[in-house]
Amino acid sequence: MQSDAVKPDAVQPEAVQTVPVWSADPRTGEQRAQVAVEAGPPDVDRAVRAAAAAEPALADRALRAALLRAAAERLESAAEEVIATADAETALGVPRLTGELARTTYQLRAFADIVDEGAFLDVVIDHADPALARPDLRRMKLPLGVVAVFSASNFPLAFSVPGGDTASALAAGCPVVVKAHPDHPATGELCAGLIREAARAIGVPEGVLGLVHGLEAGLELVRHPLTAAVGFTGSVRGGRALHDVAAARPRPIPFHGELGSLNPVLVTERAAATRAEELGAGLAGSFTLGNGQFCVKPGLVLVPAGEPALEKALVAAAGQAPAGPLLDPRIREAFLAGVEQRSAFPGVEVLLAAGSAPVEGAPLAVRAGVLAVAAAELREELLEECFGPLTVLVRYSGTEELAAVLDRLAGNLTATVQLAADERGPEAAALLQRLVPLAGRLVVDGWPTGVAVAPAMHHGGPYPATTSTSTSVGGTAIERWLRPVSYQNGPPELLPPELHDANPLAVPRRVDGRRES
Known part of the structure; x- marks a missing residue:
């Protein structure tokens, strides 16, 4: 008699394979420690859905700004550990990484200030004008949704988990799922944990920042139907491949990629x-x-x-x-x-x-x-x-x-x-x-190395330097994760407060062609 366990027509569940993610020493090439496992499709799905579920909490701009400042504080409080971990994985040196961490926390706070000010919402109100056959129109910019961020190899802080793409996306009101870079997975895990701690401390779901590892996980992240946009810093080959995946989706999404540059x-x-x-x-x-x-x-x-x-x-x-x-x-x-x-x-x-x-x-x-x-x-x-x-x-x-x-x-x-x-x-x-x-x-009469985090900075360029006309550094980096929406003849009680005539949130705006601040 044959048991059910070995019936030839029984469908056996596929064994779950876990691929370890190791932290390595670039000075010697030796593995340091296993810090994670590569994410499979179910893991990516959970991370993206958790991020999407956290989006409503970011609708409160004050809470959004508080999250960015709390993240900066947590990173600074753990500075010694963050810098040591990043140096062990990148060999970039303590002085360089100390400066990079300062830049990272600065840009988190800078985006918090941008959120407080509200000018990034680009509020425009045009009252109805019968002489022009114009209805009442009120426009502002709203977040796209979940943003996928790809960490950069050469900036384990400023262009990775806590970096400019993450900061600007959160500032826009978009939750983030980061694809960690294999060169500094332990640094990524540490920084993600600190940002989640900050989120919990102020009452934001920790799923507002997800982290996944692995090449295939990155592809799944771009393909996921709830992913609304992508920020990438890396090679021409890798960036172009992901760009094409984003464009080939049933619903294509924006892909803001920084690829390669000679900088003549x-x-x-x-x-x-x-x-x-x-x-x-x-x-x-x-x-x-x-x-x-x-x-x-x-x-x-x-x-x-x-x-x-x-x-x-x-x-x-x-x-x-x-x-x-x-x-x-x-x-x-x-x-x-x-x-x-x-x-x-x-x-x-x-x-x-x-x-x-x-x-x-x-x-x-x-x-x-x-x-x-x-x-x-x-x-x-x-x-x-x-x-x-x-x-x-x-x-x-x-x-x-x-x-x-x-x-x-x-x-x-x-x-x-x-x-x-x-x-x-x-x-x-x-x-x-x-x-x-x-x-x-x-x-x-200067040199290109060194990218100041400033409102007038533009870090981007014609292809293949980047795949869009946007910047990944400076205040206007937030624009990548927003889309404009117009409300026509909307009753005041149905409109966002930013669009009310009384301007209760004191948002800079343009009303009937005139700038108000």
């Missing part, structure tokens, strides 16, 4: 002749900052041919940059392969050889490098970002060669022009204007 720098002939030492040292400091792992690292520099002083100063300064580990062994391998490939191209001169440079306590460390090539021999492969401490000098002769190189460049986050002190006339203005189509931020 243009040095004029006069600048190279008069500021060679200064420019060489400044460029070296910029492209090696954070071991070349900043999204605004200057990766392509147009320099006038026949100006060896600038190149000599650059090589001398870059050669003094300390060797250090990259964010993970995979990134290291890609960097070394990229350097080898680019160095072997015909016409490429290796001014400073990048490569493996083991140091005490960090056998996976690498050193910075500088390559040079004539504009006439510039290959398309050299116009692709090489993530890590490498920059490519393109030597141009005359305005025609310079223009030809600029015409080949794709979209970037930044474009920089280095001028001489006396270059402030129409030619310099025209040169700066020539860079406008290439980037979202134009830098004059």
Whole structure:
């Protein structure tokens, strides 16, 4: 007699497979500890539905602002643990991460101030005007819904779980589910726990911030029917794949992705002749900052041919940059392969050889490098970002060669022009204007590394720098997670208080064409 347990036609439940998520040391490549397991479809579904259920609590703007400030306080109270955990997983160093945490808590509080002020709601009231056959119209911006945020490898705080995408989405009234980055999963878990603690303390459901791990979990998150928008910082390949998933949904959703950027720098002939030492040292400091792992690292520099002083100063300064580990062994391998490939191209001169440079306590460390090539021999492969401490000098002769190189460049986050002190006339203005189509931020006589959290900041640019025209840094980042809604002939008792004539919440607005504040 055969038992029911082994009937050949019985459907056996599929075994649940758990894939561990490990925290690793990028200095050595060794695993540190298991911190989580990869999320399956049911886990993603639970996280998204919990976030959606928490959305009504965010309708109260005062509570929203309180959540952002409470999150900043919790992160600061655990600063020592947060910084130590992030350094153990990224090797970015305590000084750098201390500054990054300060930036992260600052932007949380900055968005709380934006929520309090209310101008982001963009309230517009046009009273009925029979002479224009116009009904009563009242418009404001409302949250989209659950936002999926993808953590960045190179900013474990400011562009990850507690970072700008999360802060701006919560400020907009949107709950968040974060896809943790595999380079710093323990940091992500720690920060998510602190934000949930803050939520509980002020009476907001902790599901307002979800966290999932795993590549497939990220895809499920973008596909989930309750996900309303996506914020992404990462590679061109990964970002484009997710962008296409978001666009292929039965109901496509906005995908705000920051992908890749060369951040070209243009040095004029006069600048190279008069500021060679200064420019060489400044460029070296910029492209090696954070071991070349900043999204605004200057990766392509147009320099006038026949100006060896600038190149000599650059090589001398870059050669003094300390060797250090990259964010993970995979990134290291890609960097070394990229350097080898680019160095072997015909016409490429290796001014400073990048490569493996083991140091005490960090056998996976690498050193910075500088390559040079004539504009006439510039290959398309050299116009692709090489993530890590490498920059490519393109030597141009005359305005025609310079223009030809600029015409080949794709979209970037930044474009920089280095001028001489006396270059402030129409030619310099025209040169700066020539860079406008290439980037979202134009830098004059400075360096692109360092993105200030300020209302006027724009961190974005033409594709492939980003997939939209929005910014991911600064106050207007909140606009990505809002949509405008107009109420026509709505009785006052049915309207949101922000749209009442008496303006009980004192929201800045425009009424019948006139700005009120």
